[in-house]
Amino acid sequence: MTATDTAPRQGTSAAPPVRLRDVTKRYGTGERAVTALDHLSLDFAPGTMTAVMGPSGSGKSTLLHCAAGIDRPSSGEVLIDGTDLSGLDENALTVLRRERVGFVFQAFNLVSALTAAQNVELPLRLAGARPAADEVHAALAAVGLADRHRHRPGELSGGQQQRVAIARAMIARPAVLFADEPTGALDSTASRVVLRLVRDLVDSRGQTVVMVTHDPAAAACADRVLLLADGRLADELPGGAGAGAIAARTAALEVGP
Incomplete structure (x- = not known):
C-alpha cells in the first residue's frame, strides 16, 4: 500500500480536520446535571497525533x-473538514462519520464470524460499495497482517485484532482517526507495535490522529498531550515531554492544586 493509496482524502476546507468551538456537554437537568465538557475550544491540525x-x-x-460526531454537544460547534455537525440530520451525520471519520476502540469491536479481510471491508460494504480484493489486501499488508486475511478474530492475538481494527478504520481514508484507549487491552509488547503503527500513519501518510489514553508511555508518542480536568483544558504538553513528565503532570491533576 503506497502513501498515496492510504493518505487521507483532501477535504474542501482549509480548516483543520477537527475543530471544537466553545463546546459544552451536559448530562441530566437541574440540580442533577453533570457538565462533562465546559466551554472547550480546540483545533487538531492535519498530520498530527494528539493524546488526551x-x-x-x-x-x-x-x-x-x-469530536467524532458520535454524541452531540449541548452547545457550541464541532466541525469536521469544515462541516459544522450541528447542521446535519442523523442520516447526513451517519454518512459523514462513515466517509470522514475512523474510530478504533479498546475492545476492537470486530465481528467474530467474519475473517480479518471481511472485517476490514465491512464499512465499505455497509456503505453500498464493493471493495476490490487488492484494496483489502493492501490495507491488511499496511498493518503487517497480509498473511492473516482468512483468520477470524478468535484466531488472532489481541494485538493482531487491534491492527485489523486499525486497517478497518483506515480503509475509507478518513480525515481523522479517533482512538479510544487503543492499547488498553494489550500487553506491553503488543502496545508498542500498535503505537508504532499509529505513529507511522501520522509520519508517513499524513493522518490526523486523536487518541484518548491513560498510559503516559502511549501519550509520549504524540505530538502534543492535552490534559483535561473537570471538562476543561488544564494543561498542554508538547511532543517529546517524556512519559515521566506526563505521568507527573497527570498525577498532579488527580490530587488537585
Missing part, C-alpha cells in the same frame, strides 16, 4: 465522542 489524558471523569471520552 486526565483523571477519571475529566471528560476525555466525552470529548472524543463529541
Whole structure:
C-alpha cells in the first residue's frame, strides 16, 4: 500500500480536520446535571497525533465522542473538514462519520464470524460499495497482517485484532482517526507495535490522529498531550515531554492544586 493509496482524502476546507468551538456537554437537568465538557475550544491540525489524558471523569471520552460526531454537544460547534455537525440530520451525520471519520476502540469491536479481510471491508460494504480484493489486501499488508486475511478474530492475538481494527478504520481514508484507549487491552509488547503503527500513519501518510489514553508511555508518542480536568483544558504538553513528565503532570491533576 503506497502513501498515496492510504493518505487521507483532501477535504474542501482549509480548516483543520477537527475543530471544537466553545463546546459544552451536559448530562441530566437541574440540580442533577453533570457538565462533562465546559466551554472547550480546540483545533487538531492535519498530520498530527494528539493524546488526551486526565483523571477519571475529566471528560476525555466525552470529548472524543463529541469530536467524532458520535454524541452531540449541548452547545457550541464541532466541525469536521469544515462541516459544522450541528447542521446535519442523523442520516447526513451517519454518512459523514462513515466517509470522514475512523474510530478504533479498546475492545476492537470486530465481528467474530467474519475473517480479518471481511472485517476490514465491512464499512465499505455497509456503505453500498464493493471493495476490490487488492484494496483489502493492501490495507491488511499496511498493518503487517497480509498473511492473516482468512483468520477470524478468535484466531488472532489481541494485538493482531487491534491492527485489523486499525486497517478497518483506515480503509475509507478518513480525515481523522479517533482512538479510544487503543492499547488498553494489550500487553506491553503488543502496545508498542500498535503505537508504532499509529505513529507511522501520522509520519508517513499524513493522518490526523486523536487518541484518548491513560498510559503516559502511549501519550509520549504524540505530538502534543492535552490534559483535561473537570471538562476543561488544564494543561498542554508538547511532543517529546517524556512519559515521566506526563505521568507527573497527570498525577498532579488527580490530587488537585
